[in-house]
Amino acid sequence: MRVAEYVTYDAVGLAELVAEGEVTAAELRAAALEATQAVDPQINAVVETWQDEDEPQPGSTPLAGVPFLVKDIGAAMAGRRMELGSRLAAGHVARADSFLALRLRRAGLVTFGRTATSEMAYSITTEPVLYGATRNPWDPERSAGGSSGGAGAAVAAGVVPLAHGTDAAGSLRIPAAYNGLVGLKPTRGRVSLGPDFDELFSGLAVPGGVSRTVRDSAALLDQISGPEPGDPYVAQQPSRPYAEEVARHPGRLRIGVLGQAWGGRRTSAPVADALSRTAALLADLGHQVEEAEVGLGVGWEEYVLANARLFTANLAATVDELAAAFGRPVDSSTLEPATLAGYHYGQRVGGAQLVAALAVRNRVSRSLARSFDAYDILLTPTVPELPTPLGAYAESARTLDGLGWIDTVFDRAPFTMPFNMAGTPAMSVPLTADVETGLPIGMQFAAGHGREGRLFRLAGQLEQASPWAGRIPTVWAGNRTGR
Numbered sequence: 001m002r003v004a005e006y007v008t009y010d011a012v013g014l015a016e017l018v019a020e021g022e023v024t025a026a027e028l029r030a031a032a033l034e035a036t037q038a039v040d041p042q043i044n045a046v047v048e049t050w051q052d053e054d055e056p057q058p059g060s061t062p063l064a065g066v067p068f069l070v071k072d073i074g075a076a077m078a079g080r081r082m083e084l085g086s087r088l089a090a091g092h093v094a095r096a097d098s099f100l101a102l103r104l105r106r107a108g109l110v111t112f113g114r115t116a117t118s119e120m121a122y123s124i125t126t127e128p129v130l131y132g133a134t135r136n137p138w139d140p141e142r143s144a145g146g147s148s149g150g151a152g153a154a155v156a157a158g159v160v161p162l163a164h165g166t167d168a169a170g171s172l173r174i175p176a177a178y179n180g181l182v183g184l185k186p187t188r189g190r191v192s193l194g195p196d197f198d199e200l201f202s203g204l205a206v207p208g209g210v211s212r213t214v215r216d217s218a219a220l221l222d223q224i225s226g227p228e229p230g231d232p233y234v235a236q237q238p239s240r241p242y243a244e245e246v247a248r249h250p251g252r253l254r255i256g257v258l259g260q261a262w263g264g265r266r267t268s269a270p271v272a273d274a275l276s277r278t279a280a281l282l283a284d285l286g287h288q289v290e291e292a293e294v295g296l297g298v299g300w301e302e303y304v305l306a307n308a309r310l311f312t313a314n315l316a317a318t319v320d321e322l323a324a325a326f327g328r329p330v331d332s333s334t335l336e337p338a339t340l341a342g343y344h345y346g347q348r349v350g351g352a353q354l355v356a357a358l359a360v361r362n363r364v365s366r367s368l369a370r371s372f373d374a375y376d377i378l379l380t381p382t383v384p385e386l387p388t389p390l391g392a393y394a395e396s397a398r399t400l401d402g403l404g405w406i407d408t409v410f411d412r413a414p415f416t417m418p419f420n421m422a423g424t425p426a427m428s429v430p431l432t433a434d435v436e437t438g439l440p441i442g443m444q445f446a447a448g449h450g451r452e453g454r455l456f457r458l459a460g461q462l463e464q465a466s467p468w469a470g471r472i473p474t475v476w477a478g479n480r481t482g483r
Helices: 011-019 025-043 099-106 149-156 173-179 214-224 269-284 300-326 337-347 351-374 394-399 402-412 417-422 452-465
Strands: 046-049 067-071 110-115 139-143 162-167 182-185 206-211 254-257 288-291 377-381 426-433 440-446
Touching: 011 025, 011 214, 025 046, 025 067, 025 110, 025 149, 046 149, 067 099, 067 149, 099 214, 110 149, 110 162, 149 162, 149 173, 149 206, 162 182, 162 214, 173 182, 173 206, 173 426, 173 440, 182 214, 182 452, 206 214, 214 452, 254 269, 254 351, 269 288, 269 377, 269 426, 269 440, 269 452, 300 337, 300 351, 300 402, 337 394, 337 402, 351 417, 377 452, 394 402, 426 452, 440 452
Parallel strands: 067 110, 067 162, 254 288, 254 377
Antiparallel strands: 046 110, 162 206, 182 206, 182 426, 377 440, 426 440
């Protein structure tokens, strides 16, 4: 299959071709590798590709035979490097498959490489020292977001139709917004983190993916969700596959709109305009749309402090484990400034402080749950500004301590993190673009615990009413004429 044809299909469409015998999984993999070679020198999204000798033997799932990429953190695959975007973990090879990797294999996805992450997934831009900055396919001078920026850039540029990522504070939704993609953060407990972990970042982090179509995101969640032995808790299983939800009418929904974020950062004019257009579209579709007051249950400073303690305490434990495993020092030769500052801050977090931070997590969860009693869906911008220029966080990373870094990250991306704390699902949808620059603008839709089906129904309706498939970035594998 030529690359120019390959990029016109989403993952479900490619899998249908494989099932019908019109193309083989090996041919799709070859097209994906060619697409990688065509665009990755411009965006630096793919860390490594794997040249396996055996032809893939996919099964019969809705994604069987589709080329796929995993993030360089959060999906251990036996015998493959997983370096966490860090010099501290350089050369690390996973000894066994995670439960997630096993599910990806059973889904018939043809995983052929790794995508870039910010170091330890600890930033909302993907500019690690280990392998350099990932660039946004819509404007290579801008960030692709983070921490799943490599996944976002690769999917947006046509390397693969969907890719794995993780989300602890917006790390799927922010790259989705920056790159014009669908990005779902599932409910806590929807996708297993085992067997090596029961929680990551004290329950804040979950696995998922980014894609160019709603049905691809639904099909992926169908394949990776479900409990595994030893999981500490699980989300209630859906009554039908998520793939079936996409075409179902969502009904008339009560949608609360939050245009200005907690913490005081003002939403920029282009994003505010995009939010207004989205609210008008929802009203035209028959939904009840109104401005909402959504409380966090705690003050912003207390919220930031609790998150800083949760993130940095977990980071410090991870860093110590890696340093011991590789016999490497914990200093500026192995860690970037923001990560090192977080490590030192986390070393000072006491047990009582960590327990208090978990209590804040509970208060935020309870407060947002009350909002979902009043509304079926909460609508916010995914981020309050257009994709930032590369290097925008460099000065803050060099000068701030661990608390200051978290404060900066939350200030720049205030809308996403509360739903990580609450453990509820949230999805960035690429409904609009900036009128002046053409840059994509993501809208975030959040629902109550376990309500991914509601999100897929609404997103499916919006994709039909305001399709985005025709919007193509500057760096696009399909632009290689004759290929």
